[in-house]
Amino acid sequence: MPRDAYEVLGVSRDADQSEIQRAYRKRARRLHPDVNKDPGAEDEFKELSEAYDVLSDPDQRSRYDAFGPDFRRVSPDVDPAAYRRARASQGAGSGGGRSRGWGGAGAGGDFRYASGDVDIEDLLGGMFGARGPGRAGWGPVAGSDQEAEVEVTVEEAYGGTRRTLTISGSDASLGGAGGRRTIDVVIPAGVVDGQRIRLRGQGGQGIGGAEPGDLYLTVRIAPHARYRVEGRDLHVMLPVAPWEAALGASLPLQTPGGDATLRVPAGTSSHRRLRLKARGLPNTRGKPGDLYAEVQIRMPASPSTEERALFEQLRAASAFDPRSRP
Secondary structure (H helix, E strand, O other), X not given: OOOOHHHHHOOOOOOOHXXXXXXXXXXXXXXXXXXXXXXXXXXXXXXXXXXXXXXXXXXXXXXXXXHHHHHHHOOOOOOXXXXXXXXXXXXXXXXXXXXXXXXXXXXXXXXXXXXXXXXXXXXXXXXXXXXXXXXOOOOOEOOOOEEEEEEEOHHHHHXXXXXXXXXXXXXXXXXXXXXXXXXXXXXXXXXXXXXXXXEOOOOOOOEOOOOOOOEEEEEEEOOOOOXXXXXXXXXXXXXXXXXXXXXXXXXXXXXXXXEEEEEEOXXXXXXXXXXXXXXXXXXXXXXXXXXXXXXXXOOOOOOOHHHHHXXXXXXXXXXXXXXXXX
16 A cells, blocks of 8 residues: 555645645755765656646545545545445455555556556656657646745834845745855835735746746744834834823924924823834835824922922822822
8 A cells, every 4th residue: 555645745634725836836846866876866856757747636635635646547426425334344454456556557457556557757747847759758847836935124114124035945034155156136115014025927936847836935023122013004103291291282203204393292191102104114005004102201300499399389280189089
């Protein structure tokens, strides 16, 4: 009996098609006979290709899940539950022909690998694309997709920036030595933390003339001493003097897009949030974020004699009790 197709590809039974394709590409590049000269690599590649041929086709995968490696020998109108009951009653190994692989059925129902009754060129053609007659080799294998993280500041996320990436043999990294090539990457204005940027054709190189994979950059916004980022919204602390909070004021506020003026209403208390609409991270495809300034009332650490006198007058004149409920 062949190994389980899911086990061969190293995926779970509920894996989606993208997971199956990624798993196949990763292993195919390692085992491809044009790359791996280990004596056992060819057999492993053949087993991998057969498993992928089955699981990449939704109809074949459905029948494989229902009937196992013998799915091609079972009539399309057979009920899976009835088939399992019949197999259980007959005992393991009954039913005629041998089950040796996922290739085509031969004479007398014998089930052989594709190198027997089925042309290996036809089998590989279904996975790697059309091939000319008589072409030697195992056929092309598409390059693997690669992933990397790139860190930017809040200011760079706001206005966009550039990075130089060094692409090594199997992964992508920022900087570093020993890479095969470097590429300049444009980080667009308005990126958010966790956003993925796809660089088509900048991943792993294909084998046998196949297309290269893609490079996926995950953007990370570095912690900032001034700004806190939530999606596209920015949050800052706004220091305010007691008289500014009491009487109201128009205060300057620095933002990634430049200086702005924020109106603090009279009677503002600490922790009140004031919004500057559309002054967060930009969005080329929709609504930009907002900037929220949280008021933080600060007192002079060492008030002057005159300031103390004024505060004393305020205390004597005011009936305000901050601990009473409004």
